[in-house]
Amino acid sequence: MTDVQTSPPPAEVATRISARGVRVFYGDKQALFDVDLDVPDRAVTALIGPSGCGKSTFLRCINRMNDTIPGARVEGSILLDGEDVNDRDLDPVLLRARVGMVFQKPNPFPKTIFENVAYGPRIHGLATSKSELDDVVEQALKRAGLWKEVSDRLDQPGTGLSGGQQQRLVIARAIAINPEVILMDEPCSALDPIATARIEELIDELRAQYCIVIVTHSMAQAARVSQRTAFFHMGKLVETGLTSDIFTRPGDSRTQDYITGRFG
Numbered sequence: 001m002t003d004v005q006t007s008p009p010p011a012e013v014a015t016r017i018s019a020r021g022v023r024v025f026y027g028d029k030q031a032l033f034d035v036d037l038d039v040p041d042r043a044v045t046a047l048i049g050p051s052g053c054g055k056s057t058f059l060r061c062i063n064r065m066n067d068t069i070p071g072a073r074v075e076g077s078i079l080l081d082g083e084d085v086n087d088r089d090l091d092p093v094l095l096r097a098r099v100g101m102v103f104q105k106p107n108p109f110p111k112t113i114f115e116n117v118a119y120g121p122r123i124h125g126l127a128t129s130k131s132e133l134d135d136v137v138e139q140a141l142k143r144a145g146l147w148k149e150v151s152d153r154l155d156q157p158g159t160g161l162s163g164g165q166q167q168r169l170v171i172a173r174a175i176a177i178n179p180e181v182i183l184m185d186e187p188c189s190a191l192d193p194i195a196t197a198r199i200e201e202l203i204d205e206l207r208a209q210y211c212i213v214i215v216t217h218s219m220a221q222a223a224r225v226s227q228r229t230a231f232f233h234m235g236k237l238v239e240t241g242l243t244s245d246i247f248t249r250p251g252d253s254r255t256q257d258y259i260t261g262r263f264g
Contacts, residue, residue, distance in 0.1 A: 016041040016181060016211040017062060021076035024057050024066060031057045034076070035237045037230055044203060044212045046226035046243065048219065050258065053232040055215045059183050061085075062213065063099035064092045080181065097124055100174030104186040106166035108158035108173075113150050116158040116169055117141060120177040136176055144172035145202050164195025171202065175210075182206065184214040188221065200225050219259060223247055231255045 017039035024032040032054045039045050047055035057066070064085060066072040078085045085095055097120070109116050117137045120126075127133035137154070141147040146168045150161070158169050167187060174182055184203070188196040203212060203225050216222050222229055223243060230240040231254075239252045250256045 014041045015039065016081065017213075018079040019058075019061070019076065020079075022058065022061060022078060023075040024054075024061065025071075025073040025075075026069065027071040031235055032061075033236045037237055037240055039211060039213055040228065041211045042207060042209070043228060044207050044214060044226040045228045045230065046222035047213065047215045047230050047232060048217075048222050048258070049232035049238075051217070054235040055230075055232045056185055057235075058232070058237075059185055059213060059215050062181065062183060063096050063101060065101070067092055097177050098179055099181045099183060100177070100179040101183045102167070102170055102174055102185070102187045105190050106163055106170055108161070108166050108169050110157070110159060112155050113158045113161070113169060114154040117172050117176050120173060124177055126177060140172040140176035141169075143175055143206070144168045145198065145205075146172055162195070164191050164198055167191060167195070167199055168202065171199075171206075175206070179210070181211045181213065184212065186215055186217060189217065196221075219247075231258065233258070 015038045019035055019037045022032055022035040023030065035054075035058060037058075047059060049055050060066045061074055061078055062080070062085065066074055074086060080098065083090070109119065111119070114137055117140050118133050121133060121136045127136050138147060141150065146165060149165060158166065161169060171182075188199050191199065200221065203214070206212060207227075214225065226243045228241065229243040229246040231238045231246065231250075231252075233254050239246065239250060239255045241251075246255065247259060250259065
């Protein structure tokens with residue numbers, strides 16, 4: 001079967017990201033093959049599939065993180081609000097301010113909790129005074145569900161927090177610069193079940209304001225947090241649609257086999 005099974009986003013939901021014919025090469029090895037995918041705004045889109053299937057590679061295309069890999073080449077177009085992210089006139093630093101990223105392992109800066117969150121707004125000129133910066137940091141920590149836990153120790157190292165708290169700090173750091181999109185690459189895989197549940201609750205809260213794309217190896221997590229799901233296999237997008245449809249009546253046998261655990 002060569003055609004991707006797809007259903008369009010609901011009419012009332014705007015498409016934030018539109019990918020067409022995306023191909024990625026690492027040297028001579030092709031990692032992605034002609035991916036077409038629309039990602040709606042104010043929703044969570046989960047990318048699922050077996051290890052090495054291309055889901056993280058696609059995620060990194062959205063904010064040009066593949067630019068940092070020697071020998072990587074991206075073809076095709078990815079439009080963010082109608083603007084091609086691969087346009088060479090587009091500054092990748094400014095793009096990454098619009099497209100925040102949360103990685104698998106929490107990676108707070110070796111700075112205080114306050115400075116972790118203040119760093120982005122400061123370098124992007126989003127706060128012109130100390131009081132404005134204080135307010136930006138407080139609001140970001142509140143939106144990340146961390147303020148009550150750290151408000152009395154903002155001058156302590158972010159690396160001293162628990163794993164789950166560090167991941168919420170990283171999310172606060174990402175949203176402090178008012179991004180349009182938040183990318184998450186297996187954000188809970190290094191966390192315990194309690195911390196995972198808190199991050200999932202946070203993702204559900206944040207989707208009211210952001211376009212969120214999450215790579216997850218957990219079928220249960222994809223079912224819990226996402227409204228749309230895209231299934232990748234061997235570098236190809238096999239199927240995309242509403243999460244409820246993908247998990248209950250997938251249109252491709254490979255999707256069915258993966259979801260039911262026949263391979264993966």
